Amino acid sequence: MRLATSIALVALAAAAQGLAIQPARAQAPGCTHTIGMVVSLTGPAGRFGQAAAKSAELAFNDLNGVGGVAGCRLAIDLRDAQSQGTVAVDQARQLVDLRKVPAILGGIISSVSIPILTSVTASAGVVQISPASSSPTLTRIAEEGKSGGMFFRTITSDALQGTAAAKYALDQGIRKLAIIHVNNDFGVNMVAEFRKAYVALGGQITSTTPYNQGAGNYAPEVTKAMQGDPPALYLVAYPGDGTTIARTWISQGGAQIFLLNDGMNSADFIRDVGPRFLDNAFGTSSGTTTTPSTEYFAKAYPAMSGGFDAAAPAADRAYDAAAILGLAIAQAGKAESAAIRDAIRKVTGPEGEVVHAGPEGFRKALEAIKAGRKISYVGVIGAVSFDANGDITGPFRKWRIQNGQITTVGQMSVEEVNEVKAKLPK
Numbered sequence: 096m097r098l099a100t101s102i103a104l105v106a107l108a109a110a111a112q113g114l115a116i117q118p119a120r121a122q123a124p125g126c127t128h129t130i131g132m133v134v135s136l137t138g139p140a141g142r143f144g145q146a147a148a149k150s151a152e153l154a155f156n157d158l159n160g161v162g163g164v165a166g167c168r169l170a171i172d173l174r175d176a177q178s179q180g181t182v183a184v185d186q187a188r189q190l191v192d193l194r195k196v197p198a199i200l201g202g203i204i205s206s207v208s209i210p211i212l213t214s215v216t217a218s219a220g221v222v223q224i225s226p227a228s229s230s231p232t233l234t235r236i237a238e239e240g241k242s243g244g245m246f247f248r249t250i251t252s253d254a255l256q257g258t259a260a261a262k263y264a265l266d267q268g269i270r271k272l273a274i275i276h277v278n279n280d281f282g283v284n285m286v287a288e289f290r291k292a293y294v295a296l297g298g299q300i301t302s303t304t305p306y307n308q309g310a311g312n313y314a315p316e317v318t319k320a321m322q323g324d325p326p327a328l329y330l331v332a333y334p335g336d337g338t339t340i341a342r343t344w345i346s347q348g349g350a351q352i353f354l355l356n357d358g359m360n361s362a363d364f365i366r367d368v369g370p371r372f373l374d375n376a377f378g379t380s381s382g383t384t385t386t387p388s389t390e391y392f393a394k395a396y397p398a399m400s401g402g403f404d405a406a407a408p409a410a411d412r413a414y415d416a417a418a419i420l421g422l423a424i425a426q427a428g429k430a431e432s433a434a435i436r437d438a439i440r441k442v443t444g445p446e447g448e449v450v451h452a453g454p455e456g457f458r459k460a461l462e463a464i465k466a467g468r469k470i471s472y473v474g475v476i477g478a479v480s481f482d483a484n485g486d487i488t489g490p491f492r493k494w495r496i497q498n499g500q501i502t503t504v505g506q507m508s509v510e511e512v513n514e515v516k517a518k519l520p521k
Contacts, residue, residue, distance in 0.1 A: 126167035128430040130155075130420060131174065131190035133201040133211060138178025139308050139333035142363060143203045147226055147413035148173055149400045151200055154417035154452075157395075161458040164425035176202050178308070178333075180210040187215040197432045198222035198420055203409055204333070205230035206279040208248075212236065217243045222435050224420055226412035229253045229357075229381075230280045231288070237484035245436055247485035249412040249419070249476065251381045253281070256357070257288025258519075259491040259512050260329075260379045261296060264354050267377050269327045271299040272354065273320040275313075275340055276331035278305035285331050285356060295519045301325040308336055317343045327352035334361040341368045351375055360408055360494060360501055370499030382490035382506045383411060384477030388452035392475040395453065406501070415474035418452060419443060422472055425464050443479050447471035 132151055134144030148171075155169040163169060172194055176183035183202055190196045199216060201223070202208040208228035213236065216223040225233075225248040234252055236242050264272070274289075276282035282305065290300060304320045306313055317340060320328065327350055330337055337359050345351060345368070355378035365373055383389060392414055393405040403410060420435070422442040427434035441447075442460075447469035450460035463470050472479065479487055491507045 127170050128165065128167045128424060129170045129172050129194065129196055131187065131194065131196035131199040132171050133174045133176050133183050133186050133190070133199055133207070134203045135178040135207065136173075136175040138176075139335040140178045140204045140207075140358075142334060142361065142407075143227060143358065143409045144176070144201075146400070146403045146407040146410040147201075147203060149403060150226075150396065150410045150413035151417035153396060153399055154414045155421060157452070157454050158418070158421045158457050160454050161461060164421050164461070165428050165430060167430075169421055169424075171200075172196065176207045178204065178207070180206050183207040184210050184214045187211045191215055191219045191221050196221065197430045198224070198435055200224055200226070200413070200416055200420065203227045204279075205233065205281040205284075209233065209236070209280060212242060212246050216245055217241060221245060221432050222247070222420070222439070224248065224416040226250060226416040227409040228281070229256060230284050232280050232284060234484050234486055237486075242485065244485075245432070247416075247419075247439060247481055249416045249474075249479060249487060251489050251491070252486055253285045254288055255488075255509065255512050255516075256379060256381065256491060257285050258292040258515050259507050260354065260356070261289050261292035261298065262512075262515050263377065263379055263493050263507065264293065264329070265296055265298055269352060269354060269377070270297065271301065271325060272327040272329050273301045273323075273325035274303045274329045274331070275316055275320050276303070276305055276329075277333065277336065278307050282331045289329070292515060292519055296515070306332075306336065306340065308333070310336075311339070313340045313343055314347075316340070317347055317349070320344075321347060321349055324350075326350045327354065329354040330359065331356045333358050334364040338364055338367045341372075345369075345372050354378065357381065358408055360406070362404075362501075365496060365499055365501070370496075373496045374498070376496040378494050379507075380408070380492045380494065381412070381476070382492035383475065384490065386451060386473050386475075386477055388456065388473060388475045389477075391451065391453040391456070411475040414452065415476055415479060418457075418474060419472060419479065422457075422460055422464075422470070425461055426470075440481055442470050442472050443481060444469065445471055445478070445480060449473050
């Protein structure tokens with residue numbers, strides 16, 4: 096896969112050598128708080144991880160530019176999960192056991208975040224914040240007391256997003272479809288939630304076909320899914336595999352009406368499949384509430400990302416995850432896991448002084464913390480408040496592709512989704 100940015104190339108080299116990525120414009124004192132980051136820089140989710148790594152770099156640069164946190168600058172030890180759980184666990188264990196990091200940013204996909212949590216961070220008592228892993232399994236792990244309270248995520252659970260996708264599909268007149276989905280925790284859970292709502296609301300699913308990542312040729316899966324000539328396809332995938340599947344579907348004469356998951360909101364996917372085939376493609380993503388942080392990020396991120404725009408999947412949520420982590424260290428006064436865990440809710444609680452992203456917002460936040468005042472970080476995606484399981488709630492963005500462009504056509508509130516869920520059979 097082509098790496099879009101020079102930082103990604105540097106990061107991959109550094110990850111292979113176990114080196115820390117030092118923010119280029121850090122202005123803080125000589126000591127350093129090093130945070131681990133395990134994201135997929137290569138493999139099917141590689142583009143997500145590259146975008147997220149740049150976001151975390153920007154957040155730490157912004158904090159370092161106004162003096163750093165808890166007396167030191169922030170740095171990232173960036174590791175490539177290669178979109179594989181076993182690789183991710185190995186990299187996370189090195190960060191925790193050898194580098195002694197107090198927190199890890201990542202992973203991107205749930206099939207990476209879950210094994211990091213269950214095999215490394217929970218037992219080690221290390222904070223983990225994911226910007227993009229949406230599987231309901233992560234909530235269940237927390238509910239069962241197996242996360243140690245150490246896991247947080249800045250994306251809504253698929254338990255809600257699957258319902259939102261079902262309602263959006265039916266609202267667009269898509270009343271019958273086939274499903275092809277990635278055969279991992281994320282894909283299985285997303286489809287389970289979607290099916291429950293879609294069928295209950297009157298939709299018909301002609302077939303459900305799982306696929307395994309990295310196969311390269313998905314003709315058998317596509318052939319199976321096309322049986323019965325379904326008038327639309329719900330594709331739950333990542334851009335790499337998803338591109339191959341969509342192209343195969345189109346070449347075999349499949350209907351060019353698509354419902355897509357959040358990860359397929361990708362300029363690369365559109366370019367590689369061909370814009371002319373995607374004018375009837377619809378999708379849902381975790382939404383945002385526009386704030387001064389959103390406006391700052393929209394200007395600052397493209398200027399430093401080397402090719403990613405502010406709408407790149409995981410980019411906004413990765414900035415917020417890194418910002419919250421940095422502010423929590425400042426609130427705690429030290430880079431220790433338990434103190435960071437306890438401080439995360441203190442800097443995001445609704446009762447504090449509102450602060451936003453960027454150097455000016457962070458300067459205000461750090462001054463307030465130093466003066467003993469409470470803060471409430473309102474981030475790029477809006478106000479972020481974590482429940483007992485480390486989950487957030489938020490609106491869902493409804494989008495479609497036309498003329499090669501992704502356009503937001505509306506938002507679905509959490510209240511609307513909950514109303515739908517309340518009507519579904521238990």
